[in-house]
Amino acid sequence: MQQRHRTVTERLLYAVAILIAAFCALPHLGVLLAAVSAESDTLAHLAQTVLGRYTATTLILLALVSVGTLLIGTGAAWLVVMTEFTGRRILEVALVLPLAFPAYVIAYAYTHLLDHPGIVQATLRDITGWGPRDYWFPEIRSTGGAAAMLMLVLYPYVYLLARAAFISQSATTVFAARSLGRTPLGAFFSVTLPMARPAIAAGVLLAAMETIADYGTVSYFGVQTFATGIYTSWFSLADRAGAAQLALGLLAFALLLAVLERKSRGQARYHSGRRREPVPRAPLKGGLNAAALVACSLPVLLGALIPALALLTMAIGSEQDILSRRYIRFIENSLTLATVAAIVTVGAAVILGSISRILPGRLTGIALYVGRLGYAVPGGVIAVGLLVPFAAFDNALDSWMRDTFDISTGLLFTGSIWVLVGAYMIRFLAAAIGAYEGGISTVSPNMDAAARVLGQNAVGTVRRIHMPLLRPSLLTAGLIVFVDVMKELPATLIMRPFNYDTLAVQAHRLAADERLEGAAVPSLVIAVLGLLPVVLLIHRMRKED
Structure with a gap:
């Protein structure tokens, strides 16, 4: 069959598409060439000083966030799809709300609440009369604290994909497992979970990619990862070669995660029969009903409601004027760029x-x-x-x-x-x-x-x-x-x-100066704007139901 000749317009569109792809590939090539052309002793110096620490901290953070998002997202999705409990319909959509918040924004809110001079510890000292050295309190500015912030805003990736996978499954597979002697929990682990595994893996890998890309949270908490190392090398140390070689290491790891995510998505196929019968929800009563309600309410409470209330309280008590000429310029810059x-x-x-x-x-x-x-x-x-x-x-x-x-x-x-x-x-x-x-x-x-x-x-x-x-x-x-x-x-x-400067830059600058109440003002604006796609997503979920 003879190939159809392309018109001039089609050739032009074809050339523009190739140019777009070439521009998208430019950062990969730029990092590779800059890292390879750097002096060989730069990599040796990095290996002797910070490379091990950056690698270990990044991997620990990645492991904590991956496990946390897996447990929260999969558990919540299974509860809202497979069971019936008080408040299920509201929580089914409310569990998406933390997507509106960047991790660094809720990091500012929880630092204001949980840090040593924060509301929680100050109230604890006032009630008990303890001094600063008389008690132990979890350190929010730590690798564990950064992992907790990232878990709270990234678990919806796993939740959404797992929920869609559970909804797509047919009741006939569960009935077949039950007829073969499986308990409800056994049917979940032997049938329901394996069928949803590709979708769950894709969600976890998406959360992992966001984790290694995060800078605001780890920078504010003083956690040294590849992301903070690149910025420090580029600006603080003016070491372009070191920044390029760190970027190359992070790029290689990110592309590995991308390949794994694509592979898991490509395998997300299974057969459930010609006629898909929805899985009937098991009604929960008494203690099980209360446990399911608490389990699905906590992520919403910790990932959206408490940070929003804290930011609002901080913003009201701050000296920042959102209507000042300076802030209008920040908003204009942000809106123009976006x-x-x-x-x-x-x-x-x-x-x-x-x-x-x-x-x-x-x-x-x-x-x-x-x-x-x-x-x-x-x-x-x-x-x-x-x-x-x-x-x-x-x-x-x-x-x-x-x-x-x-x-x-x-x-x-x-x-x-x-x-x-x-x-x-x-x-x-x-x-x-x-x-x-x-x-x-x-x-x-x-x-x-x-x-x-x-x-x-x-x-x-x-x-x-x-x-x-x-x-x-x-x-x-x-x-x-x-x-x-x-x-x-x-x-x-x-x-x-x-x-x-933009709203995100202003929030980061104020938080770096420990002016958290001031940082709450641009952070709150960012969070409100972040609600827009979440509202669209919730509307789509309701429409599908």
Whole structure:
């Protein structure tokens, strides 16, 4: 069969898609080249000083968060799907609320509550008359404290995927296990859990990728991980080679997690018969009812309600004026970056997804895969990977212009808003692609064929058929990217233009100065904005029910 000739517009769209994929691959190549070209004694120095500590702390944090999110997310999902208890319907959607909070925001709230001068310990000393050395209290500023903060905001990844997997299962498999002598608990471990294992593994790996990418929480708690090491090497020590080599190590680990997550998702298939019969919920009474209520209420209470109340109380007592010119500028900067990044990212997702559908091939498939990799790469790694090549280009151009025309061009790209927006696009493009694919999966290929028969080319099909049908999915994708950019901290700290601060940067700066009440004001704004996609998600869950 002769291959159809591409139109000029299709070729242009194809070229733009390849350029987007090449830009997404640039941080990986930039980090690799910078690390390889660095002096060999840099790695030896890192190995002798901080590399072991960074590795051990990162792995411990990763293990704690993975186990915690697994237990909380899977347990809560099983309870709301398989059992009936008081408040189940409310808690089924409320368990998603902690997604609205960045981990560093609830870290500020719990430090205000649980630290030595905080409300809890101060009240304990007032009631008992104890001195500072007369009692033991868990240290919030520790690896365990950072793991707890991350668990509380990341368990919904596991909860959502496990809940969907449990709902998709048929009652016939459970009945078959019971008829073979299994108890309800035995049926769960032998049938229900193994069938949901790929989805649960995907959720745990997503939480793990967010854990290694976190900077705000571990930095504030003084926990030394790869993420904090990259920032310290780049800014505090001005060691670009050390930062690049640390970024390469973190990048390799992040890509390993991405491969595992993709593999687990690819294996998330099972057969439950031709007719799916919903699993009847087992009613819980007495002590079991109370235990289920407490088990599902605690994550919501600790991950959303208590931090929100603490932040609100702190904000009311702070000296920060949210309507001042300074804060208006922070809000304007945040909204500008988030809006532009959302438009650019959704546009890139549409181009990559559309070209993969209308012009399928190995190269377009690779381009789509490269576009997805950014979600697994921490913001600090993307920042280093982009700054290295762009700084080299700016310096080379400036040197050439000086020698040739005696004109200094300065830094055209490094420290510009557009490179920062590009970093956001790379970081969150996978989320936009996922929303696009979720929407396009409902559009039958027969509609594309009908459009072609009626005289539409590939671009016309996308513009007149796909885009109107995908509008809800694309709006959702834009909202998700918008909120994620508002919360993003490490890339913004490293790459923002001089004196161009956002709400996340302001919150981090105030918290670093131990002005927690002041940090509560921008943190609360970020959390409120983070509720927007959560409300959409809750609406979708209610609609499915």
